[in-house]
Amino acid sequence: MTATIIDGKAVAAEIDRRVGEAVAQLEGLLGRKPGLAVVLIGEDPASEVYVRNKVRRATRAGMNSTEIRKPATISQDEAITIVRQLNDNPSVDGILVQMPLPDHIDAGAVIDAIDPDKDVDGLTAVSAGRLLAGEEGLRPCTPAGCVLLAEQAMGDLTGKSVLVIGRSILVGKPAALLFLEKNCTVTIAHSRTVNLPELCRSADIVVAAVGRPEMIPGDWIKPGACVLDVGINRVAAPEKGEGQTRLVGDVAFEAASRNAGWITPVPGGIGPMTIAMLLRNTMTAAARRADIDLAGTRQGAG
Ligand code: NDP
Secondary structure (H helix, E strand, O other): OOOEOOOHHHHHHHHHHHHHHHHHHHHHHHHHEEEEEEEEEEOOOHHHHHHHHHHHHHHHOOOOOEEEEEEOOOOOOHHHEEEEEEHOOOOOEEEEEOOOOOOOOOOHHHHHOHHHEEEEEOHHHHHHHHHHHOOOOOOOHHHHHHHHHHHHHOOOOOOOOEEOOOOOOHHHHHHHHHHHHOOEEEEEOOOOOOHHHHHHOOEEEEEOOOOOOOOOHHHHOOOOOEEEEEEEEEEHHHHHHHOOOOEOOOOOOHHOOOOOEOOOOOOOOHHHHHHHHHHHHHHHHHHOOOOOOOOOOOOOOO
């Protein structure tokens, strides 16, 4: 293997540590801990694990982290009321509504009820608009983690060609805009893209956010490229025993590692960065709401 394997866990732990220091400083200035509220609706087992991890990491960073759990049967209006109460709660700096929501609830309506200044997931239409306009704002966590890892690996990203595979509002589109903000030349691919192998082979940075196990073979990767594998796919692992499973990304890791300069593993790459960016956003939101210019809390333009 020639690629450097990017240790997202280690980078995330360092960010958590620095956020923890800023949080301690903020607590002194605010007279309270920065607060993160995580709303979990329904009993999706994967969501429960994600929420537990977010709450635990926020608490460890010194934040006041609350979990609001509601049954899958609550109505959309009730969900929006919960969000509005959190908007009005002065001790809450960041609000996160864990996705997916039950089918009868319009996720967009609930997300857009979040006060954009508390939108630590960066998913409201206002946050998306601020990103598009190059205005200061809270950026979506997973794409922000991708950019940070690419910068750590490659330094200044100016002029790099980036291929983002996937165009979701959660990952693909904001990732493309964030790399554009870094002066990269960005291409977005999706299910109707006809020349994916060629596009991939010419990219200095590949962001794979599709959700299809190992769909990107190693020989699509340009020698020396930086591969950021966002995909999380559970596949059968008969080698571990009957009925066992394991997680893989969207990229064929072993083969891609022979060509890439840097590559993120799954698990342990982008995943841990997502929560680190959430904590950083919460710290940023708390500082901005109190009009405190804490070093390191500014993100995006400005
Ligand atoms: P979506 O399902 O919303 O989007 C998938 C995208 O992939 C779509 O834009 C789709 O295109 C595109 N796509 C599908 N098939 C192909 C194909 N054959 N060739 C090219 N593009 C294709 O997924 P998300 O963006 O929400 O998530 C993507 C992956 O990232 C998932 O595995 C998810 O679990 C993971 N994820 C990981 C996170 C982390 O913290 N590590 C956080 C968030 C997500 P089209 O628009 O044309 O349908």
